[in-house]
Amino acid sequence: MGKFSSPTLIDIARVCDVNISTVSRALSDDSRVHPETKKRISQTAKRLGYRPNLAARMLRAKKSQFFWFIAPDLGNPVDSDLVEEAALAAADKDYDLLISLHLGKQKIFDRIITAMHSALASGVIVNRRDIEDLSALHGLVHQDFPVVLVDVPIDSMNLPTVTTDHAKAADALVQACIDAGAKSFLVLFNPSLNLVDKRRHDATLVALNARGIPFSTGARFSSGAPLADLPSPLCLIESHQTSIQDFLWNNPAVAEGRDILIGCFDQWIGSPAPAQRVLVAEQDCQGIARRTVDKLVSLIETGVSVNGASEIDLPLLRITSKI
Amino acid sequence: MGKFSSPTLIDIARVCDVNISTVSRALSDDSRVHPETKKRISQTAKRLGYRPNLAARMLRAKKSQFFWFIAPDLGNPVDSDLVEEAALAAADKDYDLLISLHLGKQKIFDRIITAMHSALASGVIVNRRDIEDLSALHGLVHQDFPVVLVDVPIDSMNLPTVTTDHAKAADALVQACIDAGAKSFLVLFNPSLNLVDKRRHDATLVALNARGIPFSTGARFSSGAPLADLPSPLCLIESHQTSIQDFLWNNPAVAEGRDILIGCFDQWIGSPAPAQRVLVAEQDCQGIARRTVDKLVSLIETGVSVNGASEIDLPLLRITSKI
DNA sequence: CTGTTAGCGCATTCAA
């Protein structure tokens, strides 16, 4: 390291010929310090380039100005939007947001969770997508560390969670596709992928059954069942654009000689082809982020309790159509 | 807060009936501790759910396992790629990456920089895009805090910077467009926007003059100069897809009755229309991130010195074509 | 209004 280092309260105290605690008080704008002294101190602080040692402050206070957001990655626009919106929402509450990426790797996830500590961050927001083993979280929860899950819920643990009401959203998407002319459906959600896809899958089947619309599923299709008896236009419904395009790429016969519609979540980039039309169910990232931060703040202020665990399900932002 | 809190070394020491410093040594796998004792201690630590208090550790060590990456936002794929790749590169060096977003706001930027401290992070990577006033960085630099700039350089400060060789990249993009058939150019880079665009702009003009290709510029166009004398195909060249699409939207006459080519950086989503073809110059985010982390590590290990300031310019990853 | 002091949790030096 270089020969310079950050000045401390003591350095300022020496220069101003006052006690260290007077400096501490002056810099936190304590009303008990004489205005003159305060001015002198804050000026020297600026002149010396004083910056508080947050490690020391955190050690003492056992809390910090930080929320910690653990995200999978930033490739998906929903994931990066959630992070950005959480940063804004946190700023509104005078917190700074630290972001770490687990990149879907269990090892990194565990490492970050272990580093987590009430001294370092006042609370943590976890988007656990793709992470299977969440036992590391148990330690945090057991020590009453404020944790809020976002986007992807956990079945096995009773943690506060903010997510989209996937069941209602899937129902709305089905209805929108029907309104757009769909006469039959191919349900491509993979219920064994994660809880989000499972909920979407199940709700879609319920919606179709309730409306008496003919459909098949990805599972049935891959076990050889033909789609010939499904009337056109056929609507393919799935979570992500890429999965649908992969499917159509691998099974070009599905689209041959019939009209195709697509229903998916979050985003559709580029042309709908070979479909005539794509309906996109957009989640309310800003709303989710805000509710998440609100929940975290309330956990911190009211004292944490496992009993407070609950799931907050927000409605879709909107459904858009692309032709 | 709840009634549970994180156990400390003292708690473990009490349970194991040894001194706290023995526990400390045991958990850092110090060879001087008796294997039996060590085993007993590490088991109790796990049983109690011990996690080291990083604030205390940082306070004492004046350094940490963290690098801090300050990014503008995550909307641009280059920005989020840089962050992801930096996280991976840091992990390779046994560092964790903390990410903060300044969202282009001076206030947030200054706040984060002020929070920065050798006790909290061992070094910082800054993508300053859209931030004008970088005086907050001076304090860090003056205290020999390791800082590396990424992507967007600063003219006025002599800081280590890792970026693309924008001049060479612009030259290569021009050549690729010519190879694709361009007979004239409309140079839309805005040299007053930031240093990146200025470099691309200047290098493009140099490349065109050197090759004797007719061209006009965005500045000339907006001051009323007509493009009629530019032979087809005309190539529009700019940094971002959105800027080009905005331009074409506002000036539809430019594309009327002639073939259009487009040259841009980073990414083109969707159809090239009304252009016949788009050439995309892709930056080497992984390379940039790795070099940045390498630079940071060497700054930390060798001791920081302003004299070490230098700019590392990486070549493009590739130029792709979209028809 | 200001000074004195203790202690947050940890790693390390010095003693044994």
Next chain:
DNA sequence: TTGAATGCGCTAACAG
């Protein structure tokens, strides 16, 4: 191989 003691920088309780 283990124990005792120190100090990192800060804030707050207590004392003037």
